Amino acid sequence: MSVGISIKLNSGLYIRDPQATKLGKSIIKNSILLFEEIGFEAFTFKKLATKIKTGEASIYRYFENKHYLFLYLVSWYWEWVSFLIDYNTKNIVDPKRKLKIIINNFVFASKDNPSIDYVNESILHKIIISEGTKAYHIKDIDEENQEGFFLNYKQMVAKVAEVISEVNPQFEYPRALASNLFEMANNHIYFAKHLPRLTDVKVKGEDYSEVEKMLEIFAEKLLAK
Amino acid sequence: MSVGISIKLNSGLYIRDPQATKLGKSIIKNSILLFEEIGFEAFTFKKLATKIKTGEASIYRYFENKHYLFLYLVSWYWEWVSFLIDYNTKNIVDPKRKLKIIINNFVFASKDNPSIDYVNESILHKIIISEGTKAYHIKDIDEENQEGFFLNYKQMVAKVAEVISEVNPQFEYPRALASNLFEMANNHIYFAKHLPRLTDVKVKGEDYSEVEKMLEIFAEKLLAK
DNA sequence: ACAATATTGATAGTAAAACTATTAAAAAAG
DNA sequence: CTTTTTTAATAGTTTTACTATCAATATTGT
Numbered sequence: 001m002s003v004g005i006s007i008k009l010n011s012g013l014y015i016r017d018p019q020a021t022k023l024g025k026s027i028i029k030n031s032i033l034l035f036e037e038i039g040f041e042a043f044t045f046k047k048l049a050t051k052i053k054t055g056e057a058s059i060y061r062y063f064e065n066k067h068y069l070f071l072y073l074v075s076w077y078w079e080w081v082s083f084l085i086d087y088n089t090k091n092i093v094d095p096k097r098k099l100k101i102i103i104n105n106f107v108f109a110s111k112d113n114p115s116i117d118y119v120n121e122s123i124l125h126k127i128i129i130s131e132g133t134k135a136y137h138i139k140d141i142d143e144e145n146q147e148g149f150f151l152n153y154k155q156m157v158a159k160v161a162e163v164i165s166e167v168n169p170q171f172e173y174p175r176a177l178a179s180n181l182f183e184m185a186n187n188h189i190y191f192a193k194h195l196p197r198l199t200d201v202k203v204k205g206e207d208y209s210e211v212e213k214m215l216e217i218f219a220e221k222l223l224a225k
Numbered sequence: 226m227s228v229g230i231s232i233k234l235n236s237g238l239y240i241r242d243p244q245a246t247k248l249g250k251s252i253i254k255n256s257i258l259l260f261e262e263i264g265f266e267a268f269t270f271k272k273l274a275t276k277i278k279t280g281e282a283s284i285y286r287y288f289e290n291k292h293y294l295f296l297y298l299v300s301w302y303w304e305w306v307s308f309l310i311d312y313n314t315k316n317i318v319d320p321k322r323k324l325k326i327i328i329n330n331f332v333f334a335s336k337d338n339p340s341i342d343y344v345n346e347s348i349l350h351k352i353i354i355s356e357g358t359k360a361y362h363i364k365d366i367d368e369e370n371q372e373g374f375f376l377n378y379k380q381m382v383a384k385v386a387e388v389i390s391e392v393n394p395q396f397e398y399p400r401a402l403a404s405n406l407f408e409m410a411n412n413h414i415y416f417a418k419h420l421p422r423l424t425d426v427k428v429k430g431e432d433y434s435e436v437e438k439m440l441e442i443f444a445e446k447l448l449a450k
Numbered sequence: 451a452c453a454a455t456a457t458t459g460a461t462a463g464t465a466a467a468a469c470t471a472t473t474a475a476a477a478a479a480g
Numbered sequence: 481c482t483t484t485t486t487t488a489a490t491a492g493t494t495t496t497a498c499t500a501t502c503a504a505t506a507t508t509g510t
Contacts, residue, residue: 016457023458039364044496055459060498131362137355139264141419154422172425173439179416179423180409187408188401194366197379198404200397214398221447241486248487269467280488285469451510458505467496477486 005115007079012147013072016062026052027062028076029118031069036123040070040131067138071149074135077128078152080121081105081182085159095166099219102160106185107212129186157182168223177222181215188214230340232304237372238297241287251277252287253301254343256294261348265295265356292363296374299360302353303377305346306330306407310384320391324444327385331410332437354411382407393448402447406440413439 011017018024030052035043043066049056063069084105089098109125136150144150160178164171171177188211191199201210236242243249255277260268268291274281288294309330314323334350361375369375385403389396396402413436416424426435 021457042364045498046496055461056497057460057499058458061457065497133358134362136420137359137415139267145420150420154420157423172442174425175422176409176413176416176424176426176439180405180412183408183412184401184405187404190362191401191404195361195370195375195379197400198382199401200399201401214401217397218447221449222443224446224449246486270469271467280490281468282470282489283487286486290468454507454509456505456507458503460503461501463500464498465496466498468494470493471491473489475486475488477484479484480482 005083007076007083007116007119009072009075009079010148010151013068013075013149014063015060018062018072023052023054023058024062025118026054027059027069028073029120032073032120032124032127035070035073035127035131040066040134071135071144073124074128074132075149075152076119077109077121077124077132078156080115080119080124081109082152082156082159083115084109084111085156087111089163095163098163099160099167099223100216102163103181103185103212103215103219106182107189107208107215129189132186133183164219164223168225170225171223177219181219184218185211185215230308232301232308232341234297234300234304235373235376238293238300238374239288240285243287243297248277248279248283249287250343251279252284252294253298254345257298257345257349257352260295260298260352260356265291265359296360296369298349299353299357300374300377301344302334302346302349302357303381305340305344305349306334307377307381307384308340309334309336310381312336314388320388323388324385324392324448325441327388328406328410328437328440328444331407332414332433332440354414357411358408389444389448393450395450396448402444406444409443410436410440 007019016024018028027048031043031048034048034051038047045059045066046056049059063072085102088101088105092098092101109128110122115121136153138144157175157178160181161174164174164177188199188201189203189208192201192203192211196202201214203211232244241249243253252273256268256273259273259276263272270284270291271281274284288297310327313326313330317323317326334353335347340346361378363369382400382403385406386399389399389402413424413426414428414433417426417428417436421427426439428436
């Protein structure tokens with residue numbers, strides 16, 4: 001039985017709603033796998049089409065190009081983390097505990113029972129860690145922002161910033177800390193794996209607990225009164 | 226008169242040393258301008274060749290491809306910031322003052338008298354802000370790291386981490402804080418300009434002083450004993 | 451159940467990007 | 481001032497990024 005998660009994303013991101021058809025879901029599912037396998041640069045619609053045994057043109061009927069498909073997946077992730085935060089902080093009143101849970105969700109981004117079968121959240125998380133920021137480091141950032149393509153990220157940051165302000169209403173940078181904790185979580189998992197001299201934490205396999213601990217200490221020190 | 230800065234970069238980054246010839250210098254100079262004008266994705270060797278009135282093939286004699294040229298420029302920036310830190314913290318003993326100067330260099334990355342005429346450091350800084358992280362968010366990260374292509378970043382981070390440890394020897398994350406201050410400087414200038422709801426600071430034109438202040442406060446709180 | 455409509459699969463084609471190769475002309479070095 | 485290196489000009493190949501067409505298949509509305 002599904003827990004009833006529904007991920008609604010800006011309809012400007014796609015031409016045809018991929019969640020509405022079998023082929024669309026296959027595009028989502030397999031693009032996540034393919035981005036992880038070969039990386040953003042080498043990813044092409046032709047390769048994806050071959051993988052899911054359809055024509056290149058069929059994919060173009062769903063997404064204008066690789067960038068929009070990627071942004072769709074990244075937006076999905078932002079929504080997913082938002083959902084996790086809501087789900088896991090439900091009925092918790094202590095803002096410090098809430099923030100700890102948020103940090104845990106930034107770092108692990110996982111949930112025991114999977115939500116939507118055609119999205120492998122764990123692989124999606126890996127993509128975000130290695131290249132998630134490419135979704136918004138683009139020349140057309142202002143036009144796309146105008147279209148509301150980054151609302152999911154902003155809403156998630158606003159949600160976290162609110163908790164931060166609850167922890168310490170005097171803290172002047174709640175949004176900056178929120179986005180920084182999110183970015184740091186991804187960055188330092190990446191650094192630990194690939195450029196270890198840029199960090200002090202170690203990760204072994206999927207064990208990111210040192211990253212989590214570091215973020216907790218950072219947050220605690222920054223929000224101390 | 227030049228101050229005598231010499232920027233030495235890993236020779237694996239290029240096929241022929243661009244600093245050694247007129248055309249090479251023109252490639253450096255104009256690629257900085259072109260990356261800034263049209264962005265990483267739209268940048269091609271053909272367009273660059275047209276801009277500097279040479280053939281595409283001539284550029285391929287200097288750099289294997291766009292990625293290596295870009296990495297060359299980003300490495301230049303890392304070296305440049307390292308130089309600025311050395312230059313501006315010379316003879317200063319108080320580590321807290323040193324760290325303030327480092328933060329100032331992360332945010333402004335500028336120097337009154339220009340160093341090398343064919344590199345516009347101010348435009349290079351803009352490129353780093355908008356897309357610098359693309360240099361190391363790549364599929365071949367481990368192979369390229371093996372080749373030493375990120376040593377300039379690592380050395381810069383090590384240098385800053387040392388100052389951080391001087392400020393507070395008990396602080397457990399000197400490298401992570403060093404890389405984070407650098408990344409935050411770029412990120413929050415970008416956010417303030419393009420995705421303002423992801424930060425709390427404002428930038429007006431080239432005035433990044435709010436970013437600087439935020440980083441100072443972050444560093445101070447994190448390093449308080 | 452069946453006609454109307456929408457979606458797909460298969461094929462083909464164009465324009466630009468990402469290179470490689472060749473050779474004559476120009477520049478630099480000994 | 482001749483040998484060697486470097487560049488300019490041209491041409492060609494493969495791959496990417498995308499558009500168009502249309503018959504086959506699925507979906508939907510009654």
